[in-house]
Amino acid sequence: MKLSSALPGLAAGMVVFLGNGSSAANAANAADAAFDRRFAGTFLEEYWKLWPDQAIAAGYYRVADDLVVPDAQARARRQHFLETWLARVRAVKADALDPAHRTDRLILILQLEGRIWQLTTYRDWQWDPSVYNVAEPFALLLNTGYAPVEERLRHVLRRLADVPAYYAAARASIEDPTPEHTALAIDQNKGTLEVFGRDLEDQIAQANLSPPERALFRARIDAAREAVQHYIDSLLMLDPAHRGAARSFRIGEALYEQKFRYQIANGSAARALYERAVEEKEAVLGRMDVLTGQLWPKYFPNAAMPADRSTRIRTLIDKLSEQHIPRDRMFETVKSQISMLEEFVTRHNLLTLDPSKPLEVRITPTYKLGIASASLDAPGPYDPGARTYYNVTPLDTLTAAQAESTLREYNNWMLPILSIHEAVPGHYVQLSYANRSPSLIKSVFANDAMVEGWAVYGERMMMEAGFGDDTAEQWLIYSKWNLRSVVNTILDYAVHTQNMSEADAMRLLTQEAFQADQEAREKWHRVQVTSVQLTSYFAGYSAIYDLRERLKREHPQSFDLRKFHERFLSYGSAPVGLIADLIEGGANGAR
Ligand code: ZN
Numbered sequence: 001m002k003l004s005s006a007l008p009g010l011a012a013g014m015v016v017f018l019g020n021g022s023s024a025a026n027a028a029n030a031a032d033a034a035f036d037r038r039f040a041g042t043f044l045e046e047y048w049k050l051w052p053d054q055a056i057a058a059g060y061y062r063v064a065d066d067l068v069v070p071d072a073q074a075r076a077r078r079q080h081f082l083e084t085w086l087a088r089v090r091a092v093k094a095d096a097l098d099p100a101h102r103t104d105r106l107i108l109i110l111q112l113e114g115r116i117w118q119l120t121t122y123r124d125w126q127w128d129p130s131v132y133n134v135a136e137p138f139a140l141l142l143n144t145g146y147a148p149v150e151e152r153l154r155h156v157l158r159r160l161a162d163v164p165a166y167y168a169a170a171r172a173s174i175e176d177p178t179p180e181h182t183a184l185a186i187d188q189n190k191g192t193l194e195v196f197g198r199d200l201e202d203q204i205a206q207a208n209l210s211p212p213e214r215a216l217f218r219a220r221i222d223a224a225r226e227a228v229q230h231y232i233d234s235l236l237m238l239d240p241a242h243r244g245a246a247r248s249f250r251i252g253e254a255l256y257e258q259k260f261r262y263q264i265a266n267g268s269a270a271r272a273l274y275e276r277a278v279e280e281k282e283a284v285l286g287r288m289d290v291l292t293g294q295l296w297p298k299y300f301p302n303a304a305m306p307a308d309r310s311t312r313i314r315t316l317i318d319k320l321s322e323q324h325i326p327r328d329r330m331f332e333t334v335k336s337q338i339s340m341l342e343e344f345v346t347r348h349n350l351l352t353l354d355p356s357k358p359l360e361v362r363i364t365p366t367y368k369l370g371i372a373s374a375s376l377d378a379p380g381p382y383d384p385g386a387r388t389y390y391n392v393t394p395l396d397t398l399t400a401a402q403a404e405s406t407l408r409e410y411n412n413w414m415l416p417i418l419s420i421h422e423a424v425p426g427h428y429v430q431l432s433y434a435n436r437s438p439s440l441i442k443s444v445f446a447n448d449a450m451v452e453g454w455a456v457y458g459e460r461m462m463m464e465a466g467f468g469d470d471t472a473e474q475w476l477i478y479s480k481w482n483l484r485s486v487v488n489t490i491l492d493y494a495v496h497t498q499n500m501s502e503a504d505a506m507r508l509l510t511q512e513a514f515q516a517d518q519e520a521r522e523k524w525h526r527v528q529v530t531s532v533q534l535t536s537y538f539a540g541y542s543a544i545y546d547l548r549e550r551l552k553r554e555h556p557q558s559f560d561l562r563k564f565h566e567r568f569l570s571y572g573s574a575p576v577g578l579i580a581d582l583i584e585g586g587a588n589g590a591r
């Protein structure tokens with residue numbers, strides 16, 4: 001990654017930010033260089049050998065041949081590796097490092113501790129059959145043009161050899177699986193059979209391979225399919241009576257807090273975030289009600305406002321949702337929004353944007369088609385030259401009713417919020433700042449709460465600057481969107497630690513967050529098979545927001561919003577708690 005396109009004014013902004021002589025980022029010194037050689041270099045190279053699936057996802061193909069058979073020996077090898085490197089990174093003297101490397105060190109410590117915890121305490125390899133699935137790396141090798149097709153197929157061929165051993169180890173590892181993760185594993189592994197299906201056969205047929213290679217492929221594909229099918233069958237055969245008394249998908253308060261600490265790392269406990277989200281939900285609903293009161297006469301001049309708060313807010317949102325673009329205007333609309341958003345950010349002095357790398361808006365490629373209307377496609381840490389794309393999914397393939405429902409959700413006030421989140425000043429801008437202070441450690445172990453929290457904070461930043469002409473309509477629809485991340489947090493915590501029932505969850509999502517039944521059902525499914533991840537949006541957002549408000553209070557004279565944003569982003573995708581420590585000068589890395 002290149003450093004040459006440094007932003008004008010960014011370095012200066014970092015120096016004068018607090019106006020109290022905090023030191024500028026040091027030039028790389030010997031300790032930093034040694035740290036990089038050892039950890040961004042040797043450590044990661046060794047790491048990829050033990051986690052080749054993750055290597056392929058990161059665009060590191062040197063280990064593409066290898067499939068790790070997930071048996072007890074592999075787990076022991078991984079644990080030994082993690083413990084060895086944890087001792088090594090802890091032994092590095094943090095004081096000798098510059099802030100960027102100090103952060104890298106803390107991120108590594110958190111990662112290594114978290115993975116050891118996952119292997120020894122969380123033990124999802126025992127109760128979550130969906131952790132066993134070979135599909136994704138194979139699909140990536142087949143669909144990513146990192147090398148000529150013959151070379152990629154040979155990687156696939158060598159990887160295929162161990163698929164039967166992989167699923168045998170999976171079956172031997174599972175004990176007391178939850179019914180929900182078992183059902184998920186069955187579903188997802190059915191999808192895996194398709195990866196070894198027609199497309200792969202066509203690629204083999206068209207490639208320049210030798211007859212023995214083709215024969216070997218034939219045999220290995222058959223064996224792989226059989227192994228996947230056998231795994232599915234063995235999951236289906238788990239005794240229903242036993243499954244009735246099986247382990248619950250709810251992970252419980254103790255594991256939840258621990259997982260939250262490693263994964264979110266925003267400097268607070270999960271319980272505290274939950275309580276904050278409960279308060280925030282009421283505050284947002286209160287503001288939405290005030291906005292509804294203001295807008296009601298404009299949209300319903302002849303109807304009395306319903307007495308029930310939820311009903312009147314929902315009625316007004318439904319009314320506003322009628323104002324949306326025609327279904328064939330999705331791509332052009334989103335494309336024109338990007339330059340409008342960039343212009344707004346610059347005019348309001350929110351951030352310095354890098355004009356040298358324009359974001360490319362394109363139609364979502366078919367192999368990436370999903371349910372999302374728009375998504376950001378960013379290059380991986382080992383693919384520095386690649387472009388960033390903003391994928392927009394046209395509504396051509398939807399029925400009239402499906403298209404109408406999508407268009408109402410992404411109405412005239414909501415669609416720009418989506419582009420704010422995904423692109424400017426959300427994910428795309430965060431990523432382009434992260435690429436300017438390149439750190440393999442931060443890219444490989446990017447903190448989800450920081451990344452999502454920044455995008456959610458970006459929405460707030462734009463609204464506060466008067467986006468959408470500061471109208472009550474824009475604020476009301478923004479609030480509905482914002483409520484989603486607040487309620488995700490409540491849902492996740494309450495389901496996993498307080499036994500929240502499906503009926504209560506559906507009520508929360510549909511009655512108090514105005515979500516459609518389909519969206520709420522999908523969310524209920526997601527909260528059963530994941531934990532903590534759903535809190536990352538609000539966890540990151542609230543931590544960034546708090547940091548900003550604290551700095552404003554403590555430095556009323558020197559606080560500068562643009563400089564705050566630029567400095568915050570300059571640390572890369574690190575946990576918000578660490579960035580806050582660095583900005584506030586509290587962290588010396590002593591742990
Ligand atoms: Zn319509």
Ligand code: ZN
Nearest residue numbers: 421427452455
């Ligand atoms: Zn996002």
